[in-house]
Amino acid sequence: MSATSSAGSTRVAGGAPLRLGTRRSALALAQSEQVAAAVRAATGREVELVPIVTAGDRSTAAIAQIGGTGVFVTALREALLAGTVDFAVHSLKDLPASTTAAGLTLAAVPPRADPRDVLVSPADRTLAQLGRGARVGTGSARRAAQLRALGYGLDVVAIRGNVDTRIKKAIDGEVDAVVLARAGLDRLDRLDAVTEILDPAVMLPSPGQGALAVECVADGSRDRAGLAELLRCALDDLPSRTAVAAERAFLAAVEAGCTAPVGALADVPPRGADDDEIRLDAVVAAPDGSTVLRRALTGPAGQPEVLGQRLAEIMLSAGAHTLMGHS
Numbered sequence: 001m002s003a004t005s006s007a008g009s010t011r012v013a014g015g016a017p018l019r020l021g022t023r024r025s026a027l028a029l030a031q032s033e034q035v036a037a038a039v040r041a042a043t044g045r046e047v048e049l050v051p052i053v054t055a056g057d058r059s060t061a062a063i064a065q066i067g068g069t070g071v072f073v074t075a076l077r078e079a080l081l082a083g084t085v086d087f088a089v090h091s092l093k094d095l096p097a098s099t100t101a102a103g104l105t106l107a108a109v110p111p112r113a114d115p116r117d118v119l120v121s122p123a124d125r126t127l128a129q130l131g132r133g134a135r136v137g138t139g140s141a142r143r144a145a146q147l148r149a150l151g152y153g154l155d156v157v158a159i160r161g162n163v164d165t166r167i168k169k170a171i172d173g174e175v176d177a178v179v180l181a182r183a184g185l186d187r188l189d190r191l192d193a194v195t196e197i198l199d200p201a202v203m204l205p206s207p208g209q210g211a212l213a214v215e216c217v218a219d220g221s222r223d224r225a226g227l228a229e230l231l232r233c234a235l236d237d238l239p240s241r242t243a244v245a246a247e248r249a250f251l252a253a254v255e256a257g258c259t260a261p262v263g264a265l266a267d268v269p270p271r272g273a274d275d276d277e278i279r280l281d282a283v284v285a286a287p288d289g290s291t292v293l294r295r296a297l298t299g300p301a302g303q304p305e306v307l308g309q310r311l312a313e314i315m316l317s318a319g320a321h322t323l324m325g326h327s
Contacts, residue, residue: 017046018227021076021085024051025162030187031212032089035110035235042234050085052076077101080217087216087231092208092244097251105218107228108235109244113183115210115265117143117203121177121195122170127202130154130176137166137175141287145261146203147179148289167193179203183210204263204283204294207247211240239268242304246280249308254284254315260324261285264308268301276301280311284320293318 018039022032029049036047052075073095076088081103092109100106119127130136132153138144144156157175159166163185166178177195185191214235216227243266256262264282269275278301285292295314299307312320 017048018087019050019085020047021050021052021079021088023072023076024053027163027184027188028089028091031091034187035089035212035214038110039231039234043230050079052079052085077104077215080104080215083217086227087214090213090215092211092213092248093206095208095213095248097207097248101215103218104215105228106213107216107231108214109237109241110212110214110235111237112212112240112243113186113210115205116182116200117179117198117205117209118182118185118194119177119179119196119198120167120170120193123176124195125177126196127152127154127177127198134177135175137169137178139166140179140206141261142206142263142283142285143179143203145285145287145289146263146283146292149285149292150202150289163188163190181205181209200265200281204281205265207251207262207264208244211244239271242266242278242301243268246278246304246308249305250280250282250312250315251308253309253312254320254324256284256324261287262324264311266304266307278304278307280307282311282315284315284323286323291323293320293323 020032020036022028029051032049036049039045039047073090076090079085080088087107121130127150130152133155135155135157136147137157137159138147139158139160147154147156159169159175159178163180166180167190169175170178179198182194182197185194214231216231218228246266247264250264251262254262262282262284264280267279269278277298279296279298281294281296283292283294293315295311295318297307297311297314299310
């Protein structure tokens with residue numbers, strides 16, 4: 001993981017180790033260790049992981065039933081504000097899109113991993129080959145709605161659990177296949193389990209999927225002074241930050257949380273490219289897949305939030321609120 005910030009390396013050897021707050025799951029620990037390694041390499045500072053249990057980790061209920069957006073984030077943010085940890089790593093798609101935590105700042109968005117979803121099928125079948133009545137597991141309303149909309153006659157089954165647990169459900173025959181994020185399998189070195197990478201035209205990812213968010217306290221008090229800038233220089237990737245800014249602005253403007261049947265994906269040109277326009281694709285679907293709204297819009301790379309808001313206005317005018325169950 002290497003950032004493309006023009007600020008260069010910020011080596012500040014010495015000092016107490018930086019404490020990185022992370023969830024306890026295998027995936028969270030793996031991605032947090034990647035961030036820790038990048039900070040060590042760029043700054044010369046030691047970084048130690050501090051595992052924290054969140055509300056989302058303690059419950060096996062559906063995310064919507066235990067608080068929806070933020071259930072994997074709140075405990076980490078509380079640890080930051082209490083000074084228990086110096087910075088924290090989240091899966092960016094878990095961050096509430098409409099609010100920023102008081103006293104905290106999004107210091108860096110490291111280079112984003114492949115944001116696409118994948119199918120894991122022990123029978124080595126693609127979505128189109130599974131057949132009518134095949135049981136496909138997912139804990140995501142977004143994935144479930146898009147799966148139902150394909151017209152393949154799939155039986156979408158609600159499941160929860162970590163990556164290994166979900167894959168095991170397919171291996172054990174509890175379901176015929178599961179849909180997961182490619183980025184998570186990559187970080188866990190489990191890409192060998194992938195049967196099919198799902199094209200965004202078939203399965204549009206969650207806003208921010210594949211990206212990480214690095215947060216720290218925004219004030220400049222005591223030994224926290226300069227930490228946000230250090231993390232930005234060590235980790236931040238402008239194309240990744242631009243892409244997720246557009247996607248999250250769309251999500252916030254349609255007033256949807258991480259449990260809504262909403263997808264968005266921004267295509268951002270690489271740094272230094274002649275083309276300075278970005279394209280944002282979005283989908284809002286009825287939970288049963290009976291109706292799907294898909295729209296796309298292009299705009300200046302320097303105004304990703306404006307692009308997201310404009311696309312949201314288009315989707316809302318087309319009836320997005322009704323599909324999501326709003327009045």
